[in-house]
Amino acid sequence: MSEMEEICNVINQRLLLVLDVALYKIHNNQPIEDIQQEKRILVHSKYVAYKRGVNEETLANFFNMLMVAAKLVQYRYFAQNLIHQHMVDSQQVKDLNGNVRPELNKLGQKLICLIQQKLEKSGPFTETEWNQFIQMISNDCLFDSEKRYLFESLKQIRLSE
């Protein structure tokens, strides 16, 4: 598998996993957006980036866009399920803090690791990789224009000076 394929796979897994978060929030009447959690993710991912020699600000911008994409996917899922909201089977709902968020965390670390390896090997992402990216990011809930924003922020990531 190419590095780009591996990176897109992890992004796809992350965009699927946030549906478990949405299900939890629908079931518990919580809003999709959790600014405190976003702050925690940004602080943590900057720390991991720093440890791995990846420029923290450019990495944080990318993670910010990942969370925007996650919210879009969740809002659309939420809308699709509004009519069945009262029927969400509690058996399907996973433990947010004990299970789903730790999984999201692991995927985030894996992503930073793959990005670091790719940057060290062949430098920043370039326009030539866009076709592969758009083909690989399989989530139907995102428009191509939204995938483009995600790719633009991926292109900006650099190693530390």
Ligand SMILES: O=C(O)C(=O)C[C@]1(C(=O)O)C=C[C@@H](O)C=C1
């Ligand atoms: O952990 C959550 O509550 C999520 O909804 C996931 C996530 C993310 O992508 O990491 C997305 C939106 C929230 O504002 C915070 C974090």
